[in-house]
Amino acid sequence: MPYIAPVLTVDSVIFQLVDNELCVLLVRRSHAPFKGHLALPGGYNAQGETTSECMERILHTKAGVMPNDLRLIEQLYTFDTIARDPRGHAVSVTYMGLGKDIIPTENTRTESPGFYPVTALPDVAYDHADIIGYAHQRLAAKITYTNAIYAMLDTYFTLTQLQIAYEAVFGKELDKRNFRKKFLSLDLVRATEEYRRDGAHRPARLYTFKQQKLQTLLRSFD
Amino acid sequence: MPYIAPVLTVDSVIFQLVDNELCVLLVRRSHAPFKGHLALPGGYNAQGETTSECMERILHTKAGVMPNDLRLIEQLYTFDTIARDPRGHAVSVTYMGLGKDIIPTENTRTESPGFYPVTALPDVAYDHADIIGYAHQRLAAKITYTNAIYAMLDTYFTLTQLQIAYEAVFGKELDKRNFRKKFLSLDLVRATEEYRRDGAHRPARLYTFKQQKLQTLLRSFD
């Protein structure tokens, strides 16, 4: 009997902060099933293409997001999923990515790709709400034991911006003094001599991560 | 153009303790490629079968390991891997499982399935040494923030056995007094009135996990 592989798809959960809120990239499907519904950008992975290549291709063609827009990307989980495909059972490899100031672009394949708040998520197709929830959990865990948050901030940022980023992912408020003391003690960031002034108040010192790549923390955060 | 899916395979990393050592289930391949080499039990996932079903089928047919032998199983990672298949690029979904006193059985598909020590790992086929390393890391992390260790112990066990299990996974020794104080404070185990006597020394009290299913710890361990 000939071997026939299951349908393989790749879906991506791309997070970024918009107005201090954690948001996820969704596209409006232009074909059945779930035509007209919002969904994670995803599509078929064909023979000869790695899942990682497939993820980049789909983000590009369906959301106008370029590989360089993602400051951090990692594989999330592989779901045996109800197929989007009439052939039945399919397998979906998912990725989670983080970025800052990504601007999705209109294209011929999908409509209105954009970032939607994770709290107050609109209706999404398939089991994508579950996948987004899973990714959110993973992200929250990730920023407690790594410096992954760098991928959601500008290169130079204030400690308040950093704290807001943590609060947006955790979905809870943190104590300012304890947050600063703890984070600075982790030796991940370097204070610059630059300040950001934006309004009728004291300017804020800018910091930068010593390493713009994933590191595990000595003590876990929060 | 017709859609042709990549080859999909499933490989499993099954750990158990043998003589206080962390060991992994390997089988000797009876076909090319890597004929005669040790490898993780794995095989093709065909259309209509979930990866989880496939994992159970392969463990059964290639190693004589039954689903019930595994006290804990979870998906590990999906590798875009050098194919075992002449058709080229393939995708391999991997699972990590834990058990206690599993006895692999000879079968017609593979030779001498058995548990081999993770330190002092023999030569294994493909990139399976990397996969085993990845699984080992994940397991070590898992037992620090969950009660997953229950899956590698008898239902009733002594605190020394528990400590040895942790030491085997971490690959380092722990302080007996601190280990007990900390672990008991986590409120995961219940002391029984039973004792185990085995030799010329004081009998050891038997404990049991309050829950034989995965729980996250309030404070992470070690």
Place this chain on the structure above:
DNA sequence: ACAAAAGTGTTAAGAATACACCCATGT
């Protein structure tokens, strides 16, 4: 002068670490 966000320190409670001896048993 006032409004707004930046910045800063102390105390108390809990957790982690280091460390050495007595206990119960089988032979």
Place this chain on the structure above:
DNA sequence: ACATGGGTGTATTCTTAACACTTTTGT
């Protein structure tokens, strides 16, 4: 009686958590 592994406590250091006022700026 001795060898073997089981079992226990304290002191010190570090980490966490709770908590409020002063500083610098723009208008």
